[in-house]
Amino acid sequence: MEKQGSRALLAAVIGMGVLLFIGSLALVGVLVHRMMHPAPAPAAVVAGTVTAPPVIMGADAAGDLVMDEAPGTHVQAVTARPDGLLAVVLGGGGADRVVLWDPAGRRIVARLVLGHP
Structure with missing residues (x-):
């Protein structure tokens, strides 16, 4: 009975290790992709007034x-x-x-x- 429990625990540890490895690869892939394709700067919002009289564009x-x-x-x-x-x-x-x-x-x-x- 002890062998069954330790085998299941060993399988769970190996499975979690594989998942951690795949997750780390995905994270590195996302970082490399974002470095190669940077997003544009966020939009700016500015307020002001137009005081000039109407003129044809x-x-x-x-x-x-x-x-x-x-x-x-x-x-x-x-x-x-x-x-x-x-x-x-x-x-x-x-x-x-x-x-x-x-x-x-x-x-x-x-x-x-x-x-x-």
């Missing part, structure tokens, strides 16, 4: 990008996307809206109006 004399928005429009949040675009949430001055801005191309890619004023 384009570059002004100084080369700054300006947008045609109603007076009182303010920036509620800015989120950086992995593809390099910025999602800008605008509020005030009418309906809330989300604008996808391409800073590298100096253009507005898309505009989503969330409701009627």
Whole structure:
């Protein structure tokens, strides 16, 4: 009877050792994968106000990008996307809206109006 108990205990110890070994290999694999393929930086949220009068979107004399928005429009949040675009949430001055801005191309890619004023 003692041999049966010690054999079962030996089998359990060997099984747990194998599981620990496989788990360690999986952990090392995940770490190597994350080092080889880093995740993009977390998105930033910034608040501010737009005080410029409405101007048609384009570059002004100084080369700054300006947008045609109603007076009182303010920036509620800015989120950086992995593809390099910025999602800008605008509020005030009418309906809330989300604008996808391409800073590298100096253009507005898309505009989503969330409701009627």
